[in-house]
Amino acid sequence: MNLSLYTIAMLAERLERAELTATAVAKITDDHPGMDLDEAYAIQDAIRAAKAARGSPVAGLKMGLTSGAKIAQMGVKEPIYGFLNGEHEYQSGAAIPTARFIHPKVEAEIGFVLSRPLQGPGCDVDEVLAATAYVVAAVEIIDSRYEHFKFDVASVIADNTSAAGYVTGSVRHAATGRDLQSIGMVLRKNGVVTATATGADVLGHPAASVAMLANMLGQRGRAIPAGVLILSGGATEAIQVAAGDQISVEYQWLGTVSMQFT
Ligand code: 0L1
Numbered sequence: 001m002n003l004s005l006y007t008i009a010m011l012a013e014r015l016e017r018a019e020l021t022a023t024a025v026a027k028i029t030d031d032h033p034g035m036d037l038d039e040a041y042a043i044q045d046a047i048r049a050a051k052a053a054r055g056s057p058v059a060g061l062k063m064g065l066t067s068g069a070k071i072a073q074m075g076v077k078e079p080i081y082g083f084l085n086g087e088h089e090y091q092s093g094a095a096i097p098t099a100r101f102i103h104p105k106v107e108a109e110i111g112f113v114l115s116r117p118l119q120g121p122g123c124d125v126d127e128v129l130a131a132t133a134y135v136v137a138a139v140e141i142i143d144s145r146y147e148h149f150k151f152d153v154a155s156v157i158a159d160n161t162s163a164a165g166y167v168t169g170s171v172r173h174a175a176t177g178r179d180l181q182s183i184g185m186v187l188r189k190n191g192v193v194t195a196t197a198t199g200a201d202v203l204g205h206p207a208a209s210v211a212m213l214a215n216m217l218g219q220r221g222r223a224i225p226a227g228v229l230i231l232s233g234g235a236t237e238a239i240q241v242a243a244g245d246q247i248s249v250e251y252q253w254l255g256t257v258s259m260q261f262t
């Protein structure tokens with residue numbers, strides 16, 4: 001680690017203020033080009049601790065950069081993870097105030113809730129499916145706190161993987177008995193089909209992404225807790241949204257998630 005604890009706390013405060021005031025900032029590796037991924041996760045942890053100290057609930061975990069296209073684009077070896085802030089949880093049909101974001105985008109995902117904790121190493125798809133209480137359709141709202149949505153992997157980990165909100169559907173389904181690899185998703189923006197995907201677009205299988213999360217957390221002595229929402233990663237590309245946009249994502253057997261940006 002090269003960054004002092006003071007610098008980590010200062011950068012966490014800068015990024016969280018950017019989030020809370022919906023004001024973009026320069027990416028932090030501009031000032032700290034040698035920042036490594038451990039330091040980036042330490043900044044993310046400091047943001048999480050600040051929210052928890054204020055009583056702002058941490059509602060779950062997310063995987064990011066899970067599609068082959070995004071991994072290649074960012075030149076990363078593996079996906080990244082972040083946390084979900086329960087203050088920005090919406091139910092399908094919600095009106096979502098766009099002013100709370102800087103330059104929001106939405107992406108269709110599969111959410112998992114576990115019945116028992118999972119910790120790597122060695123976690124795999126079968127173990128995730130056996131430990132899943134239910135899966136649920138979810139749309140993630142991502143909003144980089146960086147100017148022009150431009151960043152490198154260390155900067156975006158520190159910025160809690162652009163996590164900004166999420167909208168969940170009302171259908172809860174067992175993870176077994178239906179094929180999560182071939183589930184189809186159709187994202188419409190203002191009634192026009194804008195993106196399509198299948199579950200296989202998330203690291204080959206959405207449960208493989210959850211297994212990878214358990215393995216990554218295991219390396220840090222952590223586990224995925226039971227009972228919290230896990231977003232397994234964008235199946236579709238991320239679609240830019242603005243006030244006035246209506247978004248719906250139809251999932252083959254998990255219902256539809258819709259929202260109106262106001
Ligand atoms: O959830 C995601 O895949 C986002 C990860 C961070 C990169 C981005 O903001 O596109």
Ligand code: MG
Nearest residue numbers: 107140233234
């Ligand atoms: Mg996502």
